[in-house]
Amino acid sequence: MTTAESYHSIYCHEAGQAFNVPFRISYDYQWGLFASRFTQDDLRLVIRHIKRQAGKGRNVRSLKLRTFLLGPMALEDFEQDLAEARAVKRQHNGDAGRASILRATSRPGEPEPPFKSLDQIMAESALLKKLRQIEGI
Numbered sequence: 126m127t128t129a130e131s132y133h134s135i136y137c138h139e140a141g142q143a144f145n146v147p148f149r150i151s152y153d154y155q156w157g158l159f160a161s162r163f164t165q166d167d168l169r170l171v172i173r174h175i176k177r178q179a180g181k182g183r184n185v186r187s188l189k190l191r192t193f194l195l196g197p198m199a200l201e202d203f204e205q206d207l208a209e210a211r212a213v214k215r216q217h218n219g220d221a222g223r224a225s226i227l228r229a230t231s232r233p234g235e236p237e238p239p240f241k242s243l244d245q246i247m248a249e250s251a252l253l254k255k256l257r258q259i260e261g262i
Contacts, residue, residue, distance in 0.1 A: 129156035135165055139172040140188045155194050162200060167207050174210035 126134070133148045133156055159168075178185045186192065186202060193199060241249075 127153070128160050129153045132156045132160055132165065132168060135168050136172070136190070136194070139169055140193075141176075144188055144190065146190050152190075152194070155199075159194065159200065159203070163203065163207065170210045170214070171203060171206045174213060175206065 129152060130148050133146075133152060137145045172188065175185045175188060186206065193203075196202070
């Protein structure tokens with residue numbers, strides 16, 4: 126499998142069944158240009174990013190091969206999409222620690238403080254009064 130064919134295969138797999146276009150020798154040059162500037166991981170990242178954005182109802186560029194790869198500004202558009210996808214990826218690295226583990230297991234991120242009963246509040250208030258009397262405040 127040539128480099129162009131491997132990029133085309135990744136495109137078809139990531140873009141989904143609707144975009145499963147057979148490889149043609151006429152795509153070889155454009156995929157070669159693409160491969161000289163971008164990695165296969167870049168291709169995967171951008172396609173997934175575009176699909177995620179489309180799923181959120183945002184206006185995104187088409188994944189059709191004629192516009193995605195063969196359009197007049199396809200490589201420049203891809204470069205901009207890649208920058209955006211990388212920026213979004215950096216924002217969603219997640220937070221480490223106990224809180225993220227709790228959220229991952231469907232529990233509140235921060236433990237909620239226990240509620241105090243009226244008797245507890247009154248007892249603390251009485252203790253505070255006694256403390257103030259002792260200190261002479």
